[in-house]
Amino acid sequence: MDTTQRTDQQRTADRRRRELLEAADRVVLRDGPQASMNAIAAEAGITKPILYRHFGDKGGLYAALAKRHTDALLDSLRAALDAPAERRERVESTLDTYLAAIEARPQVYRFLMHPAEGSSGSDQGFDVGKHSAPLLRRMGEELAQVIEDRLDLGPGSQQLARVWGHGIVGMMHAAGDWWLGERPCSRAELVRSLADLLWGRLAAAGDRVGGPGF
Amino acid sequence: MDTTQRTDQQRTADRRRRELLEAADRVVLRDGPQASMNAIAAEAGITKPILYRHFGDKGGLYAALAKRHTDALLDSLRAALDAPAERRERVESTLDTYLAAIEARPQVYRFLMHPAEGSSGSDQGFDVGKHSAPLLRRMGEELAQVIEDRLDLGPGSQQLARVWGHGIVGMMHAAGDWWLGERPCSRAELVRSLADLLWGRLAAAGDRVGGPGF
DNA sequence: CCAGCGATGTTACTAGCGGTAACGCGAGTG
DNA sequence: CACTCGCGTTACCGCTAGTAACATCGCTGG
Incomplete structure (x- = not known):
């Protein structure tokens, strides 16, 4: 017909x-x-x-626009995350992929992270988190899935994986944002420092008791 | 006169x-x-x-308003961070303080994190990070200071501390945002999971090779 | 051949925002 | 009494998101 x-x-x-x-x-x-x-x-x-x-409406356009970039970035991240390599190497590669992406196109990155939170003022309840970048949420969920699939975390693994997924993504995001603004070091150094943090160097570090002047 | x-x-x-x-x-x-x-x-x-x-202008009002809450929250966090206790306990207490604050007043928290990025469209250069919450920056810097003062990180400690400060704050922020939206677990569980992450459980976990069905 | 219909595009408008100019007014001072 | 000066107002500008109403092209059916 x-x-x-x-x-x-x-x-x-x-x-x-x-x-x-x-x-x-x-x-x-x-x-x-x-x-x-x-x-x-x-x-x-x-x-x-x-x-x-x-x-x-504007939200619809922005959502459509964001979906394209988000999908593209997530594809890159998945590739780095699923590579056949040591865990530490995979983590560093993923961090580097993300940082390279935001470094290459900061305007797009800004758009993805702060997509003009307008929507409609009707629902002004406790909807914290609706805005503030669906990208972060999606990355968090994907990472959580990978963590849960690949790691043996014992009981409560699903919940733990989700917390970690969102937490790690947030760490990457905030550090990247700060780094992009101040450029205090090279990308490789940043990647190394973040991986060190995830590898427990914070807990392993010794107390500084005999500092000069203290 | x-x-x-x-x-x-x-x-x-x-x-x-x-x-x-x-x-x-x-x-x-x-x-x-x-x-x-x-x-x-x-x-x-x-x-x-x-x-x-x-x-x-609006930015001025928002800045003044944000400063009050930011100062108040930072005071609470400093208290938790500087308490005379074990490091792990201090970290958990700080995380819990932050999460309790955003849980108690999500609207204020949203305002602090997304302070209506308008300003004036003049400077549309690579100013990524100017917006997106001075609060996060301040928390990151303060945490970096504490880390550097308290921990012995060897060479490059200052830079490492700053990366970690911003990274940890971002982790806390993103996980808190997600948690506040979905409430998948209690606050205490979230705190424990995040502290576990910082304590290197990610790196220490075993690979899941013999999963059922895989 | 032409009537009609639906998609594509336009102009012109509303409502509300941040921000400002211009004026009204009361209190203290020479 | 006149004069200024800080507090407050009304009325406006330019901009935004979003919409209603009108024009126009191409296609189909009688």
Whole structure:
């Protein structure tokens, strides 16, 4: 019947959608997370209502846009995480992959982490965490899965793995954010320091009791 | 001359300022981080221009407001961090203090973490990290200081301490954010799991090679 | 051949935001 | 009495997200 028709329409619609997303990408890359719908529409050579017809509202566009980058980054991370190597090497490689990504395109990274938390002010309850980057959540969950699959953690392993997944991702994120702003050392050094932290050097370090002047 | 007069004026101005901040506090507690200047002015029983005369712009008000809470939270954390106890106990106590704080007042916590990154769109360069919570930065720096003062980390200790400070704070933050949203376990369990992570259980865990079905 | 319909696109608008200019007003001072 | 000065207001600007209403093209059916 009209299935061929509909698929045709859908195909062109999808192409438009992809074009719009690419335009939005360019604008975000240029203007950062506060890119306006007007600017995106202008970049795409059209006007606002079309954007709204395609994506519903700003949150929809941002979600679609974020999904692409998030998926791409997660693919890279999975590759590093699943490599056939020693655990420490895998961890360092994963950290380095993430840091290299945020170093290469900080604007995109900023957008992913702070996707214009607007949404709708209706639900102002205890929804802490809805915003603040679905990317972090997804990375945390994926890492948790890998940890649980690969490591033998004894009883309560699932819960422990999830805590660790989110915790490690947060560590990586915060350290990366700070490092990107101050650049106090090379990427390799940062990776090494973080891996050292995860490897328990904090607990193993000796107390400093006889410090000079103290 | 007019010194006494000016101090008098300054005193009343400071009182007004405090009143306004308390009103803003109430609104933020009710509406979350997207509290509008109009709403805050209305809560204080005045109108917008007065707010602007006192705080310059929205960023100024938010900064003043954030400073109060940040200082308060940092004081609690310092107390837990500097307690005369075993290192593990201190770490757990600090984690618990932080988590208890965000659990008690999630709206305030959200405000501190995402202080309406607007500012002015002028400087759209590579300023990643300017936003995204000065609170996290301050906590990271303070923790770094404590780590460096208390622990003997050998050469490169300062840099290592800073990486760890920011990394641990990020771990705590992300895990807390996730936990607050899903409540998958008790606070005490979360604290224990995070401390275990910092104590190197990740590195010490055995590989899971003979899993059932795999 | 032409009526109609649906998708694509436009202009023009609303509501609300941050921020500001211009004015009103009461208190103290020469 | 006039004059200034700080507190407070109303009324506005420019911007944003989001929408309603209108125009237009291409395609299908009688």
